[in-house]
Amino acid sequence: MRLTTKGRFAVTAMMDLALQEPVCPVALAGISERQGISLSYLEQLFAKLRRKGLVESVRGPGGGYRLSRPLAQVSVAEIIKAVDEQLDATQCGERGNCHDGRNCMTHALWFTLNRKIYEHLDSISLGDLVTQYQERQEASPLPPAA
Numbered sequence: 001m002r003l004t005t006k007g008r009f010a011v012t013a014m015m016d017l018a019l020q021e022p023v024c025p026v027a028l029a030g031i032s033e034r035q036g037i038s039l040s041y042l043e044q045l046f047a048k049l050r051r052k053g054l055v056e057s058v059r060g061p062g063g064g065y066r067l068s069r070p071l072a073q074v075s076v077a078e079i080i081k082a083v084d085e086q087l088d089a090t091q092c093g094e095r096g097n098c099h100d101g102r103n104c105m106t107h108a109l110w111f112t113l114n115r116k117i118y119e120h121l122d123s124i125s126l127g128d129l130v131t132q133y134q135e136r137q138e139a140s141p142l143p144p145a146a
Contacts, residue, residue: 007085009037010045011129014079017055018130019069025064045083050084071127077118077128087121089113 013031020026028046032039046065049055056068065075080087089110 003080003087004085006045006083007080007087009035009041010049010079010083010085011076013037013042013045014049014054014067014074014126015133017065018067018126019133021066025058025066027064030064031125036041049079052078054079054082065128071130072079072125074126075122076124076126076129077121080121087114087117089117 005087012035016024016031018036018107020030028039028042031037046055046057050057050065051066054074055065057065059061
């Protein structure tokens with residue numbers, strides 16, 4: 001099972017965008033600064049997210065990116081797939097040729113795990129993540145500055 005930084009960063013950046021975006025389009029430089037993700041890496045990720053229709057760019061002064069659909073209509077699985085991330089616990093890419101052209105003894109186990117992980121991530125919307133994050137923030141506010 002490989003979920004690399006590409007998928008993690010894409011979900012993190014989309015969450016940041018969702019938290020900032022109701023005010024105005026969000027510049028990638030702001031996401032980069034807040035999340036500690038390189039600007040050039042974010043540009044690559046957002047190019048893919050834009051091609052898949054998850055975000056749209058706004059040009060000009062005050063431009064940046066905004067979500068192209070409501071938060072509830074964007075799943076975590078969709079974000080991960082949009083940046084070409086593979087969720088695959090099999091060693092054969094689900095092709096069934098992991099043991100000399102045949103299924104290995106545990107292929108069905110890993111194949112089923114892939115499906116369960118995808119179903120789980122597909123059942124979680126960006127809106128769900130934002131709500132959970134905001135609830136955690138409200139439950140543990142920062143102490144006052146000294």
